[in-house]
Amino acid sequence: MPPGTVAMVLAAAVAHAVWNLASKYKRGDAVLFVCAYTCASALLCVPIGLAFMADGQQVLGWQLAAGAAVSAVLHTAYSLTLQAGYERAELGVVYPVARGTGPMLAMLFAIVLLDEQLTAAAMFGASLVVAGILVVTGNPFRSGSRRPLQGLLWGAATGATIAAYTVWDGYSVVALHLAPVSYYAATLLLQSLILTPSLLRRRHRIRAAIRGDAVPILIVAVFSPLAYILVLTAMLKAPVALVAPLRESSIVIGSLVACRLFGEGHLARRIAGAVIVLAGIAAISL
Template sequence: MRPGTIAVVLVAAVAHAVWNTVSKYKRGDTVLFVWAYTCAAALLCVPVGVVPVLTGAQSLGWRLAACSAVSAALHAVYSLTLQTGYDRFELGVVYPVARGTGPVLTMLFAVLLLGERPTRIEALGAVIVVVGMVVVAGNPFRGGGGRHPLRGVLWGAATGATIAAYTLWDSYAVAKLAPVTYFTGTFLLQGLAMTPRALRRREEIPAALRTDAGPVLTVAVFSPLAYILVLTAMRTAPVALVAPLRESSIVVGSLLAWRLFHEAHLARRVLGAAIVLTGIAAISL
């Protein structure tokens, strides 16, 4: 994997950790929160997403619409599952498990279904990244905080399965479509699909927007930024390598959880970060 591609994925990882941490501050209704930031992200992405269309690099047609529709459905399930997990359990449990499960499943299905064959050193680097994430996460079965985190682990694993699903689909789609236009279409269709459900709570919308205005706008900016960078990287690098590398975001996320939410075990998380960086170095070779 080329150094420039690695840099793009690492910037995406930081952006991803930021928006996930901010979403933990959400206080209003989960459906309205996801709907609001999806719609806001769509509006922010449209001016950039239409550029490939205007320049002729991307045509409007059934392929773009169909691929965006499938991605929108997968991302809606992912967003609601993730946010529900954050509402009920600790960030330090749900986030590492979700981001750790995702690349393992992605690599497995990329090899089995897409026929990708990473080199031995690249595959070893991916494994080292996953090991580092396990160290950062620590023992998910420990007690604490007045509740057993096993259910948080299950929510994280469910989220990881949705991550694997949309990652594989999107890697297939961006091979034929402009990433920024494709993801703009995904946000637009996801927002439209969730609108009827949001309107059933129309009386709560003003209060929800006032309560979560900051998190909504932050997620609306950093979520598409993170994933458009990943989609761009997928055009020049195998998904089996991009997927685990971008999950280095859990190092940043875990440190933010320690700093902002006063979660413990900083030393273990620093050790896990060092292991993750070792894996990244192996992938870059």
């Protein structure tokens, strides 16, 4: 993978870590929070996407409509599956399993479905990135963990949805030739429409939620689309099978910063995982 593309994906990882850290400061209803930042992201991105269309960089056609519709369904399925997993099993099990299986499945799907070809060094590097992520997140089956099997199943289901939207979005920007900004703007718009019924059911709490979580909502609304548009752009220049695990290095960044901001422990283990991820990044870039 070209060093410039590696840098782009790592920049996306930083942006991803920023919005995930901001979301930890959320105080209100989780569903309202997701609805609020999704709608805010759509308000920010749709005008930019329309500008790309006016400039001739994207044509409004069935490819854009179909690609964005499938992507919106997959992204919504990811959000709902993740939320259901967190409600039914421990976050400490669901989160690492999802983030470990997601990039690995995306890599396998991209090789099988998109017929991507990787060198042995690139596959080794991608595997190192996934291994480092698992080291950072820790052992989900540590003593004291309840219902590990249920957490494993929900984590794997979440990882499957991550892999599904990653591979589909890669196919959309590469094979369907959709401009990343316009494509993701359309996806956000359709996601907002899908989430509208949930928003209406909670309409009496909207004002309080926005007032209480205005800053986190704004940060997520800006950095979440920025991170993913960088990833989609990188998919135009590098295989999805490599971009998928590399973007998950955001977990390492977020975990290390969380040690400082939130007083979370296991610093030595997280640093060790970060070193493994950096070794994988080096192998991919070479």
